[in-house]
Amino acid sequence: xxxxxxxxxxxxxxxxxxxxxxxxxxxxxxxxxxxxxxxxxxxxxxxxxxxxxxxxxxxxxxxxxxxxxxxxxxxxxxxxxxxxxxxxxxxxxxxxxxxxxxxxxxxxxxxxxxxxxxxxxxxxxxxxxxxxxxxxxxxxxxxxxxxxxxxxxxxxxxxxxxxxxxxxxxxxxxxxxxxxxxxxxxxxxxxxxxxxxxxxxxxxxxxxxxx
Numbered sequence: 001x002x003x004x005x006x007x008x009x010x011x012x013x014x015x016x017x018x019x020x021x022x023x024x025x026x027x028x029x030x031x032x033x034x035x036x037x038x039x040x041x042x043x044x045x046x047x048x049x050x051x052x053x054x055x056x057x058x059x060x061x062x063x064x065x066x067x068x069x070x071x072x073x074x075x076x077x078x079x080x081x082x083x084x085x086x087x088x089x090x091x092x093x094x095x096x097x098x099x100x101x102x103x104x105x106x107x108x109x110x111x112x113x114x115x116x117x118x119x120x121x122x123x124x125x126x127x128x129x130x131x132x133x134x135x136x137x138x139x140x141x142x143x144x145x146x147x148x149x150x151x152x153x154x155x156x157x158x159x160x161x162x163x164x165x166x167x168x169x170x171x172x173x174x175x176x177x178x179x180x181x182x183x184x185x186x187x188x189x190x191x192x193x194x195x196x197x198x199x200x201x202x203x204x205x206x207x208x209x210x211x
Contacts, residue, residue, distance in 0.1 A: 002042050003121060009035045009159070010101055010125045013132045016152070017097035020082045020090065025148050026071045032155050033063025039162060059158075067151070071144075080144055088139050097132060104128030122163030129156030 012028050012035075019025055037059035074080075088096075108124025133153035137146055 002039055005035050005039055005042070006121050006125050009039075010104060010128055013101055013128060014094070014097050016132070016136070017093045018090070022075050022080050022082065022142070022144060022148075023072065025145070026068050026075070029071075029148060029151055029155070030064050030068035032152065033059055033065075033068070036155060036158060037064060039159075043162065063151075063155070071148070075144060080142070093139065096135065100128050100132050100135070103131070117164070119163045122159060126156050126160035126163055129153075129159065132156075 009032060012032055016025055016028050019028070037056065040055050040059055104124040104127055106124070107127050108120040111118055111123050112120035130153060133149050133156060136149040136152075140146065140149065
């Protein structure tokens with residue numbers, strides 16, 4: 001069952017690269033949060049109650065419900081529909097996404113034969129998500145898209161931590177602070193109305209910000 005969830009999590013990368021609508025990206029992030037929650041429930045057995053509660057709060061409540069809902073409100077309030085034309089065309093982006101996805105399985109195969117104590121498919125998919133997130137940060141132009149990419153990057157890091165240990169250390173769990181940072185950043189965008197202050201929400205407008 002966990003393998004099916006991991007494959008779905010990996011294929012979500014392809015959907016993110018193919019989709020041009022910001023709302024579709026947000027819904028994909030919500031799906032990723034749900035898949036991570038199911039993976040935690042299925043594969044994490046020997047763990048203390050406090051840690052389980054923390055993981056459920058982060059994966060199911062924050063990643064799947066709270067942040068996606070708030071993101072949807074932000075894009076609808078600011079009438080953000082589609083991504084600005086990226087630096088690389090959608091076709092080439094999708095081809096690169098396919099290569100990243102395949103690379104994840106290559107890493108998983110290599111890990112299965114060389115490393116002990118690491119879950120190969122978890123490790124491969126997590127590396128693919130991290131690489132895909134960094135690639136999107138470089139090639140996409142909207143501020144809101146960069147925030148979404150950082151969230152997907154955090155999902156990859158979270159999955160990477162699941163691949164190396166059955167017990168999640170609290171240090172890794174503190175990755176939820178990245179989600180809190182995203183929430184604060186979104187509040188700034190929401191209340192200061194960057195889009196109304198500047199002509200659009202391209203990342204270049206950040207160069208115009210002053211103390």
